[in-house]
Amino acid sequence: MRNQTMVKTGIAVVAGVLALAPAHAASMGRHGMSVRDKSFMKGAAEGGMAEVELGRLAAQKASDPDVKAFGQRMVDDHSKANDKLKEVASGLAYSLPTDLKASDRREAHHFATLSGADFDHAYVKEMVKDHKGDVKEFEKEATHGNGPVRSFASDTLPTLREHLRMAEEMAAKMGGPMGRHSRR
Numbered sequence: 617m618r619n620q621t622m623v624k625t626g627i628a629v630v631a632g633v634l635a636l637a638p639a640h641a642a643s644m645g646r647h648g649m650s651v652r653d654k655s656f657m658k659g660a661a662e663g664g665m666a667e668v669e670l671g672r673l674a675a676q677k678a679s680d681p682d683v684k685a686f687g688q689r690m691v692d693d694h695s696k697a698n699d700k701l702k703e704v705a706s707g708l709a710y711s712l713p714t715d716l717k718a719s720d721r722r723e724a725h726h727f728a729t730l731s732g733a734d735f736d737h738a739y740v741k742e743m744v745k746d747h748k749g750d751v752k753e754f755e756k757e758a759t760h761g762n763g764p765v766r767s768f769a770s771d772t773l774p775t776l777r778e779h780l781r782m783a784e785e786m787a788a789k790m791g792g793p794m795g796r797h798s799r800r
Contacts, residue, residue, distance in 0.1 A: 649708055653765040656757045659711040660701055660768075663750060666720040667694040673727050674739050682786055683736045686743070693779070697772050704764045740786045749778035 667690050674687020705712045716724065724740075730738055754776055758767035 649710065649765065650761065652673040653757070653762055654710065656753065656761065656769070657701065657705055657765060658713060659708060659753065661698065661705075662717050662720065663746070664694045664701065665713075665716050666723070667723045667746070668698065669716060669720070670727060670739065670742065673724065674735075677728075677735050678733060678739065679732045680736045680786075680790075682789075683739060686782060686786060687739070689782075690743070690779070693775055694792070697775065700772070701768060704768045707764060714753055737790055740790060743783040744787050747776060747783055750776050751780055783789055 671687045671690030671694065675684055675691060676687075678684040678687055702712060727735065727739060727742075731770045751773070754769045758766060760766075761769055761773055
């Protein structure tokens, strides 16, 4: 009798797991990607393109040599990360956005109108804000993501943390946590 009860219980557990499997599979989508992974990849691609565009502006327009060098570092590091993300997405048959979103285009246009210390302060303030958000999102994905998307987030995190540290140091050097002359 006991063995029959254990068998029935085991069958019920297996049936319950199998009943949940379609719902879990649907949330994972093609190639084991969850909706969260897709959302993360889209956001990382958009953010990476924006960082490159603003970095180019900083490398050209910044008056402070440290800000100019930081801008070039953003171009270099985020271009590499964008290329790695494209590889991950390609391997998962997932299409990433290829153009800046409208709000990022407006932001780049705003920065293009600034010059001198106004540009430097606004750019550094934006880099602190952006990288704080980036680090949080990449930490979440590195903890809760799946497969190659999770690995990409984990591998990219040290660079983003370094960017945040550098931006915070520049902001402090300029006179405060976000720079004293920021217009935003």
